[in-house]
Amino acid sequence: MVELMEELKKIEEKWNKRWKELSLQKFKGESDKKKFYLLEMFAYPSGDLHMGHLRNYVIGDVLHRFLLMNGYDVLHPVGWDAFGLPAEGAAIKRGISPDKWTYNNIGISSSTLKKMGLLYDWDREVITCREDYYKWTQWIFLKMYENGLVYRKKSYVNWCPSCQTVLANEQVINNKCWRCSSEITKKELEQWYFKITSYAQKLLDGLEDLKDWPENIKTMQKNWIGRSEGLLIDFQVKGTDLKIKVFTTRPDTIYGVTFLAIAPEHDLIKILKFDDDKKEMILKYIEDSIKKSEIERSSTEKEKSGVWSGLYCINPVNGREVKLFICDYVLSGYGTGAVMGVPAHDQRDFEFAQKNGIEIIQVIKPKDYEWDFSKGAYVEDGITLNSEQFSNMESSLMKEKITDFIEEKGYGKRSVTYRLRDWLISRQRYWGAPIPMIHCERCGIVPVPEKDLPVRLPDSSEIDFTPKGKSPLESHKSFMNVKCPICGNDALRDPDTMDTFVDSSWYQLRYADPKNDEKIFEKELVDKFLPVDMYIGGAEHANGHLIYFRFITKVLKDLGYLSFDEPALALFNQGMIMDKNGNVMSKSAGNAVPVGPFVDRYGTDVARGTELFIGPAGKDALWSEDGVIGISRFLERLKNFAFKYNKNIVKDYTPQNDIEKMIFVKLNKTIKQVGDDIRNFSHNTALASMMELLNLLYKEEKNLSFEFLNFIIYKYTQIISPFIPHLAEEIYEGFNEKDSIFLTTWPEYDKNFLMEDNVTIVVQIDGKIRDRLVVQRDTDKEEIFKSVILNETVKKYLKDKEIEKYVYVPNRLINLILKK
RNA sequence: GCGAAAGUGGCGGAAUUGGCAGACGCGCUGGACUUAGGAUCCAGUAGGUAAUCCUGUGGGGGUUCAACUCCCCCCUUUCGCACCA
Structure with a gap:
């Protein structure tokens, strides 16, 4: 195994150099090819990259090579999210200047990426802490x-x-x-x-068009933006001409309002005149509330606190006077920072009212039973009562009617509120x-x-x-x-x-024109390359980066600098790499396995294989060095086998006998599966299917001709090349081929050879497997039935029994159901 | 509390979408070649068992000839939100 590693490392250097000479990493601008902008989220350079980062890069590189072989012109840039706090931490702790520390880390990380031969266009490298970037x-x-x-x-x-x-x-x-x-x-x-709040609706609407974004990310963004439709209603402060605006989604409960509550941070606090005897207490309450931590304040467990302002407000619909409280359970940043208190139908208001002896007026009742208020507030829909002309109707209907009524009378108006706050x-x-x-x-x-x-x-x-x-x-x-x-x-x-996050909200645009010192970018270039066709990165950025990134794109579109308003058409979230205890791998957690030494020890192809075989790319995975053993053995077996047969190329080959045909079918199936799996980011199963094929080849080697194996190995090398590119190139070279395997065309599978001639039919009796039968594909149903009932094993079960009916699934299974 | 996803051998994980559960790999067991094995090759490996028999995909019900897969209830884990009026 040690020899394998040494050998691989030599091969790797050779091909890294060769790819560079061939400019494999460059976007060619060839008009006959479809463009593809492939992008992984760039990293913060905190030292060497670790296995968590690497997964992201390797997934991208596999796709890149696959796309090349499928005739795409690929733009695949790389850069560094280089501003940030850890650099200052280094300055404080170790006296290293932030820029030196940062550039040093970028040096280490990029040399790792280069050593791995990942196909990045380094001429487009973007570093956010450089003047030519942060200027923009x-x-x-x-x-x-x-x-x-x-x-x-x-x-x-x-x-x-x-x-x-x-x-x-x-x-x-x-x-x-x-x-x-x-x-x-x-x-x-x-x-x-x-x-960003003025883009809340656009950010929400835009999600509809992002068909190739994962549903969970879109849901998270929807919830984060938190659109909520309701009504703004003005409550006059008694004895003044001041009005307090409240936001509510439940205007159907307005006749149940028995108090008003405003947040301690509310702007009106500074304007309202409090009685002298209450003033001190009120101001102290406000001061204390603001000082409290969010945790203390927002705990649902905590009792609802508040203080009466000494003032009254007037409910516009019925003229009722209710007390105005200042409550720390009212959030200043949401809606208007003021709410109407309806204890009967809101749990929070209910708790507050009970504690402060405030009246509870029921205005909605369940359809067919009486609500027991010892259980708390009744928050569902129902039938209205105690609501003047709006009584005794479905509360959903009342909601419509009262909304129209309030708007007509000018007491308030329909309004939409978002949970999203400004950035x-x-x-x-x-x-x-x-x-x-x-x-x-x-x-x-x-x-x-x-x-x-x-x-x-x-x-x-x-x-x-x-x-x-x-x-x-x-x-x-x-x-x-x-x-x-x-x-x-x-x-x-x-x-x-x-x-x-401002820096990282527009870097994908700069890659299109990274060296422009006249303007942020040439519109023509950006329009040519963007939007990003595939964006790969972690789901942890759902409500941060991925919102900002969409926001800034929309802004630049509206300001006329872009002609599209979503930065990325497709998003793939790779899972995180954890240590064996299930903790996310990170530099700060101290459990990061650095890539550089790992690659020095095992080589790039082994590192790639290990990352890809660890599990489906979309799921979290536990890092374990054990994976290295399986992949190394596989590469060794592949190498030993392939180097026997990679001599010349047999372009076309028709299978000569049953064994060859069986293997040819397996090859075709594997070609299909590997292609599908790459598109689905299911690299583990792609590798598994190629291992299966290799195992089969080993097993049948002595029964197969040189020409046949020569033909098989050529295709095999092509389909495995995105996964272990260096070894694949070395095998490919043996076929007396020049240039690079990545300039060949991805093999097509032969649709006529996707299925074996013979199929195994499972024989069930009453749903239990009793035997198996090998027959020609598409054998007639009756014929199968006939041979099944003559089968010795089956006969045993049929003794003294009658067959009621049978179910036949073509080429798969026959199930005999016996009479009870 | 709300929302989303998931629960399969000792472990990582497969299963053509309702049709042979456990592919592939790790680990383990046995064998071959070996002075040697952390190399390589071959065979075995869900559990119980004498068995070609039974049990088995978090638990309980259901639909079906047939359920890891579909439906209902429950449990657990992870993630996101969390007094959003």
Whole structure:
């Protein structure tokens, strides 16, 4: 086995070089070929790549080679998501500058990829931390700003005390930081936002067209966007001309409103006049609520708390006066941050009302029984009551009628609310794209003129990385100090950098024109290559990257820079690689198996084979070095066999006898299956079927002619080549062929030889297998029946019994049913 | 709590979509060649059993000549969301 490894490594170097000479990795621009843009999610370079990353790349490479052999012109670029927090961590912990650390990691990782001979067009490599890239990230910010899609807002934001920066909603997982798992706290800060909410509907609608995206990802995005149809209703605050807008999806319960509740962060809090004797208590409640962590506040277990404001509101439909509460169970970021309290028909309102002695008025009852309120609120549909002229009807009908009524009277109007929040993109970090804005005392906040891009990051040697809760750039005088582009007076730069998900939301576009320094890209080129035909990456990005990536594409389309609005036509989610305890492999978890040393030891083809045979590409898999043994044995067997027969080429061969015919059928079946399996990302079964064929060849070798085996091995080498390309090329070369096996055409299977002449018919009696029968394919039903009842084994069971009927499945099975 | 997916030998996993359960591989057992074996080759390997017999795809019911596959109930695991009004 050690010799095999050594031999493979020599072969690998040779072919890596050869492929480069042949420009196999390049998009050719040949007009007779169909283009295919194949893309794997690019990686954050945190050191060497590990087996989890590799899976992604290998899956892509198999497809690439398969596509080449199927006549496609393939664009397959690679790059690095190179801005990010770990680089700063390295600076703090080990005193290495973020850029050095990053470029060093990129060097290690890309040399691994190159060593593996993966077909990437390295001339298109994109690195997000380079000036020639982040200049255009900043440019996108400016374009969005010009078009009203960027704004600044002061509000309570997610703050990671460990990373010392704010986070977007998508980066908070179970109230913990996505990077370091620290508990998130709230902080009131003025930050930059991308107005992704104004694209909520478009992002939702676009999902309909993404036929080749996995259903679960689309569902996750749908739920994340969370469209909800309802009504905005104004409740007047008694004794003022202030109105409180509430959002509800249940206007059919409006006669059951017995209080109103607003969030502690609600804007009206600052305007409302509270009684002096209550004021202190109210303000303390608000302050405490805001300080509480999200976990404390959002726990469903927790009792619903709130404080009466001393004010009353008026229900517009019946003039009823109800108390206005401030409640921390009302979310400030959803809807209007105010709700109408209907304890009879909403569980949360019910709990709050019970605790605070608020009246419960039932306005909907179940159709055929009485609701017992000791069980809680009744939240289903039913028949209305206590609702004036809307009483005694189906609540769904009432909903229609009351909605029309409220709109007619001008009390409110139909409205759609989304769960999706705007994208907070400011980060108090150094290693990111600086936000291209200038703060001027006279002119306000003004954008950096386009001609001044990029706003360069200062050299990291001049930066103090000690966490201070604000951007490290803020204390860098020569970065911060700038002249206002409008009035020319002293002004300050924005000290924050952009969320790195902004960088990765448009890289797929830059690959089309990676070296353009005049503009972000040539529209013509982008239109030629995009959308991406197959995007491969992990499902964990469903509600982060994959939404941002669609959002930015839609924005650039609307601004006229693109003529399509979805970045990728097809998406494939490869499963994650876990360690043997079932933990996701990652650098930070310390369980990452690095690719470089692994490949040095076993060779690329073994590494590829191991990754591909581990299980279906779409499912998670446990990493185990045991897989190496099976694949190595297989390659050894293949090599030993193939090198005996790879001499000349027998182009066409008609099977000469039954054994040859049987093997020829097996070959055809295998060709079909491997092709189907590659398209379905089911590489494990493709390899299994090729192992089966090889096992069969070994078994029958002595019964087969040289010509036949020569013919078989040629095709075999072709279909296995996407999986183990180096060894395949070496075998292929033996056939006195030049160039590369990847320039040959994928073999077609012969439809006439997909089925054996003889079939085994399973003989069942009362559904139990009693015997098997080998007959000619398509033997007549009656004839089979006749021979079955004469069969000795069957006779034994038929003794003293009568056959009631029998079922025959052509070429498969016969089932005799006996009379009871 | 809601939504999605999944549960098959000692292990990773197959099963043409209702028709031979366990392909292929690991591991294990035996044998051959060997000074040697973490090499190679051959045979065996779901469980129970004397058996060509019985049992078996998370559990329980059902449909069917026939169920890993379809229907109903339950259990478990993973993932996503989680006071969204």
